[in-house]
Structure formats: structure tokens, C-alpha cells
Amino acid sequence: MAVGTVLLVDDSRVSRMMCRSVILRHHPDWQVLEASSGEEAIALCQGVSIDFMLIDVNMPGMDGVTTATRLKASHPGARITLLTANIQDTIREKARATGVEFIGKPITDEKIEGFLSQGVPGC
Amino acid sequence: MLGFSELQRDAITEVLNIAIGRAAAALNQMVDDEEVRLSVPCLDFISRSEAARRLHAETGGAPTVAVKQCFAGPVAGDILLIFPESRSLELVRLMLRNTAPLEAMTELEREALVEVGNVLLNACLGSIANLFRRPIDSSLPVYLEAGGDAILNLDGEADKEGRSLDTVMFVHVEFALAQRDVRGYLACVMDIASAQAFGQHVEDYVLQAIGG
Numbered sequence: 001m002a003v004g005t006v007l008l009v010d011d012s013r014v015s016r017m018m019c020r021s022v023i024l025r026h027h028p029d030w031q032v033l034e035a036s037s038g039e040e041a042i043a044l045c046q047g048v049s050i051d052f053m054l055i056d057v058n059m060p061g062m063d064g065v066t067t068a069t070r071l072k073a074s075h076p077g078a079r080i081t082l083l084t085a086n087i088q089d090t091i092r093e094k095a096r097a098t099g100v101e102f103i104g105k106p107i108t109d110e111k112i113e114g115f116l117s118q119g120v121p122g123c
Numbered sequence: 124m125l126g127f128s129e130l131q132r133d134a135i136t137e138v139l140n141i142a143i144g145r146a147a148a149a150l151n152q153m154v155d156d157e158e159v160r161l162s163v164p165c166l167d168f169i170s171r172s173e174a175a176r177r178l179h180a181e182t183g184g185a186p187t188v189a190v191k192q193c194f195a196g197p198v199a200g201d202i203l204l205i206f207p208e209s210r211s212l213e214l215v216r217l218m219l220r221n222t223a224p225l226e227a228m229t230e231l232e233r234e235a236l237v238e239v240g241n242v243l244l245n246a247c248l249g250s251i252a253n254l255f256r257r258p259i260d261s262s263l264p265v266y267l268e269a270g271g272d273a274i275l276n277l278d279g280e281a282d283k284e285g286r287s288l289d290t291v292m293f294v295h296v297e298f299a300l301a302q303r304d305v306r307g308y309l310a311c312v313m314d315i316a317s318a319q320a321f322g323q324h325v326e327d328y329v330l331q332a333i334g335g
Contacts, residue, residue: 011263012234012237012238012241013231013234014219014231014234014235014237014238015238017219017231018219058241058245058261058263059263060263084245085149085241085242085244085245085246085249086245086249086261087145087245087246087249087250087253088248088249088252088253088258088259089252089253089256090252090258105149105241105242105245106149106152106153106242108152
């Protein structure tokens with residue numbers, strides 16, 4: 001894809017910073033948006049076209065699964081994944097049930113680029 | 124008498140080895156595949172005060188930083204990632220590589236360590252939950268800065284000198300990066316009821332694994 005827009009939702013600034021760094025290393029001209037909570041992400045995304053969303057699970061306020069469910073409904077064309085240190089099978093199952101993907105932390109180039117290189121659904 | 128039989132202890136140590144191994148694998152990925160050396164997990168039934176004293180001794184009484192998460196579910200307790208303060212920055216620099224300017228490191232150090240703790244502690248708890256096939260809920264990670272003896276929560280019944288009389292299951296393991304002077308500890312504290320539940324879940328896991 002030519003130019004993509006990626007949304008990072010994570011209460012950890014360091015985690016967002018690392019993820020942004022990986023994305024821009026592989027796609028220097030892409031736009032990366034950041035939100036530190038589910039609520040902020042939903043507000044930020046209103047009326048904005050997003051190609052990829054990477055969403056943490058354990059966050060203060062709205063959890064990542066709820067956030068992903070809401071964003072999937074409002075942005076059905078986006079490819080969405082949970083990006084979390086919580087590697088429990090129950091969280092993987094919730095991701096599957098929600099219709100989003102699952103990436104276990106730690107963040108690595110291979111994991112993030114593996115997700116982004118699949119493109120967006122239907123393209 | 125508190126504690127486990129030799130066979131139970133062996134099974135518990137094996138489960139802990141798997142969990143801590145998962146955490147070590149996560150750390151290995153965070154520091155560019157540098158080898159992470161692990162000690163054998165040490166499991167004891169001791170008072171919280173004694174656990175704190177041991178931690179204090181192992182860290183040489185130096186200031187330490189820790190990331191703590193409380194967990195609940197089939198078992199409950201506290202799990203901590205502990206570093207001597209002087210070595211924590213080295214780990215943060217390794218982890219962030221060139222993604223942060225050096226002048227921003229001090230400000231970011233705490234947040235970076237919390238994220239390291241988040242990943243490692245959840246790797247540990249997550250693999251235990253997966254082995255037990257039961258979800259474990261955990262709190263958000265909390266950053267602590269104190270002496271090794273003050274890192275452990277000393278709430279509970281105490282003697283006249285303020286030493287905790289609560290007996291707990293105390294598990295700890297030392298890890299180190301093979302090629303750098305970075306070492307730390309993973310520690311877990313459970314009360315007796317949780318320790319017994321933990322033992323029962325380990326037994327169920329072993330029986331299931333051997334087809335019993």
C-alpha cells in the first residue's frame with residue numbers, strides 16, 4: 001500500500017514510542033496516530049480513516065478488547081490487532097471472538113511488520 | 124506442617140521454570156537476542172519479614188527499583204521484577220536502542236522499566252494461566268523504589284518489632300544478561316491458601332499432562 005495510517009493505543013508511552021519507531025523504520029512516509037486510552041482512541045478516530053490499529057489490552061479505563069470491539073464497528077475496513085503482554089489463551093480467544101488479531105509483546109520488528117505487511121482486509 | 128512433598132515441589136519448580144523461561148524469552152527478544160541466564164527457582168515457606176530480609180541481602184542492601192503486579196484468580200499474590208537501581212538504566216538503554224535520545228532517558232527510565240515489568244511479569248503469569256487453563260487477572264504494573272527489604276509488602280500480623288509473622292510462599296529467581304552487568308530478580312509472594320491452591324493446580328496439570 002502506498003501510504004498508510006496506523007493508530008497505536010497503549011497507556012505506556014514507551015511502548016507507543018517503540019512501536020512507532022518500528023513502523024516508521026519500515027514505512028517512513030506513513031502517518032502514526034497515538035492514543036493513551038481506549039476513550040481517547042475512540043474520540044481521535046471519529047471521522048478519520050485508519051488502515052491499521054494496534055491496541056493494548058490492560059489499560060486504565062476502557063480495556064483493549066472493548067476498545068477494539070468499538071473501533072471495529074466504527075472502522076470495519078481497518079486491520080486491527082491486540083498488542084499485549086497479556087499472553088493468556090483467554091485473551092487470544094477474546095481477540096478471535098472479536099474478529100481481531102493478536103500479537104504478544106515484546107514488540108519486535110518481525111511482529112509489527114508481519115502484521116502491517118498483510119495489508120488491509122479486502123485489498 | 125506447611126510445604127509440599129518432594130514430588131510436589133519438583134512439579135511446582137517445573138511449572139515455575141516454564142513460566143520464568145517464558146519471561147526470559149521475552150527479555151531476550153527485548154535486548155536483541157542476548158542470552159539471559161537464569162538461576163534455579165528458589166521456593167520457601169517463610170515469613171514476609173524473612174523474605175524481605177533475604178531480598179535485602181541478595182541485593183546487597185543497595186537501593187532497588189521494582190515493578191509489581193498483584194494477581195488474582197485460581198491463585199492470588201504479588202509478583203515483582205526487581206533490579207539494583209544502578210543497573211536498571213543499562214537495561215533500559217538496551218531495550219530502547221536508538222529509539223530515544225539520551226537526554227530523554229532519565230524521564231523515560233521509569234516508564235520503560237514499567238513496560239519491561241509489564242511484559243516479563245505477564246509472560247510469567249500468562250504461561251501459568253495457560254498451563255492451569257484458568258484465567259488469572261492482574262493489576263496494572265506499579266513502579267516501586269526502595270531498599271530490597273522495603274519492596275515486599277509488609278502488611279499483616281507483626282511482632283513487637285514490627286516484623287511480619289505471616290507465613291508466605293516466597294519464590295525467587297535471579298536472571299542476568301550473559302554479556303553485560305545487568306541482573307535482577309523475579310519474585311513471587313503468595314499466602315498459604317493460594318500456595319495450596321497453586322500446588323493443587325500444578326498437580327492437576329501434571330495429571331493431565333501424563334494422561335491421568
